[in-house]
Amino acid sequence: MKRTHREHTQATYEMSPEHILEVKDLHVHIAVDDYDLHAVRGVSFSLKKGETLGLVGESGCGKSVTSKEILGINPNNCTGSGQILYRTKAGKVLNLLELSRDGETYRSIRGSEISMIFQEPMTAFSPLYTIGNQLAEIVLLHDPKATKASARAHVLEMLKKVGIANPEKRIDQYPHEFSGGMLQRALIDMMLCCNPDILIADEPTTALDVTIQAQILELMRSLQKEFGMSILFITHDLGTVANMCDHVAVMYLGEIIEFGTVHQIFHNPQHPYTRGLLRSLPKMNQSREKKLYIIDGVVPLPVELPPCCGFHDRCEACMDDVCPKRDIPEFTVEPGHMVRCMLMEQGARKHG
């Protein structure tokens, strides 16, 4: 992404005092060979201090691209536009999209204030250095007063905190000596070393076994309580979302098609896609005889999309004269519950 603005040209932005992050009308285009992928198409959401927001959707819906845009770590063929407002620890409101990606300001935010953990803990560490070495590096980078000895002590303490048994021995081991669950703990530890305000967790438990997943989610919850950070939780697993998040944004083809509290989304879903997704999931408490509900077709590629509802060709309730032909505005179901679907205009609530 090209961000040529000089840092001092940063305009002043207003932001609601309770928010720590506001994403406004974010678009991301990815240049692939000879076409242009419109991966994120006008995404807006905000994050309060201490809350967990779930960004849910299937592969290719733009959830990861959105999160990486916040950190400014998308590859160079991505171009972002819109606003990403962030309130720094010092209380200044910045539009992250205007910062130079390699600039001093962004680097002071990335990691220290907004941190990220990834899906595959196995590939997030270098195999050539010990875990302790890699974690201490973070402390040394972000805390100018730290010495090697103090960094090591800090890392040891953090390793204990994330529940790694025998940290004195573990700190000098290499990543291949750790299991997946332990590496994810170490990664969370790496993130904690800087005590960030926002944690972006991109499918943090998808590669882990269920019992380990339960441990990691529990750990994240308790750390959030202790440190009060906000979490942007990105996943396709609706079960995890229901257990972890306060608010949920459902994404489809680069748009947020439904937004609400976790109760609104799971108990009163309005968008045909959200409903279909919830119904197509095998549930532990439902009769096994029933056939699973199917959403026909596949997610299309977001190339040269006309203004339309991205879901129209898979939607049972598609209105042929409206849905494929125009931009779909947001409708409010009840305070805090937003849906992007033309059915809402007609008041035809009982569809699907």
Add this chain to the structure above:
Amino acid sequence: MDNVLLEIRNLSKVYDSKGVSVRALSDVNLTVMRGETIGIVGESGCGKTTLGRCVVRGIDATSGEVLFHTEDGVIDFLKATGAQMKKYRKDIQMIFQDPYASLDPRMTVFDIISEPLRYNTRMSAKEIEQAVDRIAEQVGLNKAYLRRYPHAFSGGQRQRIGIARSLILQPKLIVCDEAVSALDVSIQAQIINLLEDLQKEYHLTYLFISHALSVVRHISDRVMVMYLGRMVEFGETEALFAHPMHPYTQALLSAVPQPDPDISVDRIILEGEVPNPANPPSGCHFHPRCAYATERCRTEAPPLVNHDGRLVACWECGKCQGKT
């Protein structure tokens, strides 16, 4: 022919490498009836994939028997002669987890699906084409796309190709090794329904290996829970999920996040991780993580005991029953 399709008896597999031997499977017993789906669940390293591969004889088991009931009587798949294998191997097929790695990128979809026919039958080119067309339609592949290469298809479509390939020889048993794990939720439902429809139509038997417990619950008639190479619990799906008896099964089921914010489960968070199978704990493999472990659990491996049709390997079975 009786109703039994497959009997697995005392199946063990030991992997040897550089002086370290890993017991991936120890003494697994299982009887599979015709037309049923057996779910095999467990975490990574529990031996579920090894079990599946031993059944198709993709790897050779160290000891035990895989008895396959055929028209010509019972044959032990592990000791079968070349001629027997040639005749009966086509009755057992496999669907793999990764739809990207399990299809040859240099073959067209038609070649991929028809390859088993070319090796195992003497069908004419025309017959082969008809057979492929029929199966493609059945699994929901557009006939017009059969001359394309796998890269042109999405994950769900590729999994349909894999299913078509496994079905083309009209097998009796299909080993589905994490067949839907790599797919998105909406695509996963499509494939699960397809597998169920095909089962009804062809009277197929599935060994459904998966770590996704809600999927296993949906598709299986009976479920086997494995831990570090051993079967720890086996029983009817509904009963097992409603009242798990082994402490490991209880923890496993409670760990599954439910897609409903109002369901609050008393989550049993297990301490630690699955131990290294090269150096498994003594006695009951689960004892270091078990809240009910006693001295006996540390020294003696518990046998599988039948509790009204449910098989459970636990010395303290009954102690934790109040918990569920």
